[in-house]
Amino acid sequence: MTSNPFSHLNLDGTVVTDSAATAFAAADFGGIVNHPPLAVLHAKSAADIETVLPVAAASDVPVVPRGCGHTSLGQAQVLDGLVIDLTALDEVHDLTDDQVTVGAGATWNSLLARTLQHGLTPRVLTDYLGTSVGGTLSVGGIGGTSHRYGVQTDNALALDVVTADGVLRHCSPAELPDLFHAVLGGFGQCGVIVRATLPLIPAPERVRRFKVYYPTIEELFASQRRLLADGRFDFLQGEILPTPDGWIYMLDVASYYTPPHELADDLLTSGIGFVASRDKVEDLSYWEFATRLDETVTYLEGTGEWQAPHPWPNLLLPDAQVDAFMSEVMADLVTTDLGASGLILIYPMTTAAFGTQLFRHPETSTVYLVAGLRFATDAVTTQNMVAANRRWYEAALGLGGTSYPTGAIPFTEADWTRHLGTAQAALAEAKARYDPLHLFPRRFA
Numbered sequence: 001m002t003s004n005p006f007s008h009l010n011l012d013g014t015v016v017t018d019s020a021a022t023a024f025a026a027a028d029f030g031g032i033v034n035h036p037p038l039a040v041l042h043a044k045s046a047a048d049i050e051t052v053l054p055v056a057a058a059s060d061v062p063v064v065p066r067g068c069g070h071t072s073l074g075q076a077q078v079l080d081g082l083v084i085d086l087t088a089l090d091e092v093h094d095l096t097d098d099q100v101t102v103g104a105g106a107t108w109n110s111l112l113a114r115t116l117q118h119g120l121t122p123r124v125l126t127d128y129l130g131t132s133v134g135g136t137l138s139v140g141g142i143g144g145t146s147h148r149y150g151v152q153t154d155n156a157l158a159l160d161v162v163t164a165d166g167v168l169r170h171c172s173p174a175e176l177p178d179l180f181h182a183v184l185g186g187f188g189q190c191g192v193i194v195r196a197t198l199p200l201i202p203a204p205e206r207v208r209r210f211k212v213y214y215p216t217i218e219e220l221f222a223s224q225r226r227l228l229a230d231g232r233f234d235f236l237q238g239e240i241l242p243t244p245d246g247w248i249y250m251l252d253v254a255s256y257y258t259p260p261h262e263l264a265d266d267l268l269t270s271g272i273g274f275v276a277s278r279d280k281v282e283d284l285s286y287w288e289f290a291t292r293l294d295e296t297v298t299y300l301e302g303t304g305e306w307q308a309p310h311p312w313p314n315l316l317l318p319d320a321q322v323d324a325f326m327s328e329v330m331a332d333l334v335t336t337d338l339g340a341s342g343l344i345l346i347y348p349m350t351t352a353a354f355g356t357q358l359f360r361h362p363e364t365s366t367v368y369l370v371a372g373l374r375f376a377t378d379a380v381t382t383q384n385m386v387a388a389n390r391r392w393y394e395a396a397l398g399l400g401g402t403s404y405p406t407g408a409i410p411f412t413e414a415d416w417t418r419h420l421g422t423a424q425a426a427l428a429e430a431k432a433r434y435d436p437l438h439l440f441p442r443r444f445a
Helices: 019-026 046-058 108-116 133-137 177-183 217-230 286-290 294-303 319-331 379-398 413-434
Strands: 014-016 039-042 063-066 082-085 092-095 099-103 120-122 158-162 168-171 192-202 206-214 235-243 246-257 280-285 314-318 343-350 366-373
Touching (some): 019 039, 019 082, 046 063, 046 082, 046 158, 063 192, 092 108, 092 192, 099 108, 108 120, 108 133, 108 286, 133 192, 177 413, 206 286, 217 246, 314 319, 314 379, 319 343, 366 379
Parallel strands (some): 063 082
Antiparallel strands (some): 014 039, 092 099, 099 192, 120 192, 158 168, 206 246, 206 280, 235 246, 235 343, 314 366
C-alpha cells in the first residue's frame, strides 16, 4: 500500500509519509534492521490515537507504537505500516506523595527530574534513563534495584490504553485485569499505552557507590550471592570488563542515604574482598548516580559507537546454572567479540518480587541477568555478533534460561511459543478480545 489513508483526519498531531520524515522510525538503537513504515503519527493526544487506529484497521495497515526506539532488532518498527510516535505524550498529569501519573512518551530521565522536585523517586530505574515510560513498561524494565522491587512492570499501578477499536480504556489489577496483564511486558500487542500510574518512594539525597574488582568470576559470584542474601546494598550489579591482561570482574554496588544519617563503609564492605588501594568509592548525589551513564553516552557519541550497530543480547539464567553458562561463554571470548567499548553486564535478582505475567524468567528463586553490550563496526561484524547471540541463547535455553526480548536475538515461531509458555493462552485470549484483526503485529526480533 502506498496511499495515505490518514490524510483526511483532523488530528492534534500530524501524520507524515515523506521518506525523509519517517526515516527515524525505520531504525532503532540496534542499528541492524531497517523497516520503512508507510507513515508516522506524531501523536499529540490520546485522541489522535483513538482516531487513527480504526482507520488503520479498516485500511489493513499494521500499527506499532514507538517511544525512544531503544530496541536492538526492529521491535519498534513496522514495514509499510503506521508507527505511532509517542514522545510528545510526556506530560506529568498527577503527582502525589506516593504515586505519579505520566504520559507514556516521557523519558525516565524527565520523570525523575520532576519527582525529585518533590523528594520522590520511582522504585526501579533502568541504567540508561533515555528510554520512555511506555517503552519499558511494554517489555519489563530491569534495574539495579530489581532485586528488591522487581522490574518496572511490577511497579505499575494502572494504565490508560487505546485498543485496536480506538477506545481508551483504563486498566489495573482490579479493572480490566486481562488487558492490564496483556499490555505489561506485551510488546504492544493488545494496545497502545498512553498513560501510566506508578508508585513513588522517598528519594535519598546521597549514594555511596563501591566498585570492587576481582581477578576471577567465582569471586564476583560469591560476593553477589552473599550481598543478595543479606540485602545490605540498595543497588546490586556487576560487570565483566576487558583489560590489556585479560578480563576483570567488577562488583558494582551502592547504598542510599540522607544526611545527617551516615554510612559505615567498613561494615558495608565487610566480607566482599574490598581493597582500598585497588577498588573505588564514590559519594554522589542521587541524581548524579541515577544519570551516571550520561558521561558514557557522551564518550560513545564522540567515538561514533553510540551511532554504530548494537547487537546486544539479554538473557536470564537460573542461579544454579549461570556458572556453567559463563564458563562456556568466557572460554573463548575475546575483546573483539564485544567491540572496542564492549562489556558484559551480569547480576542476580530474587524473583519473589516478579509478578508480571509476560516478563518470562526461569522459575527459580534467583535469576541472573547476562547482557552482552556489543559494539559493531561494520555489517559483517554485526551479523557475526548476532549469530553469536543466537548461540548464547541456545546455550542458555539448554540450561533453563530465557531471553529478555529487547535485544538482538533472532527468534523463530517455536522460540516465541516456548518463551511465552503458560502465559500464551491468556495473551491469546486478550489478543482476541482487544485486537481481533491483529492490527498490532507481533514484534519480537
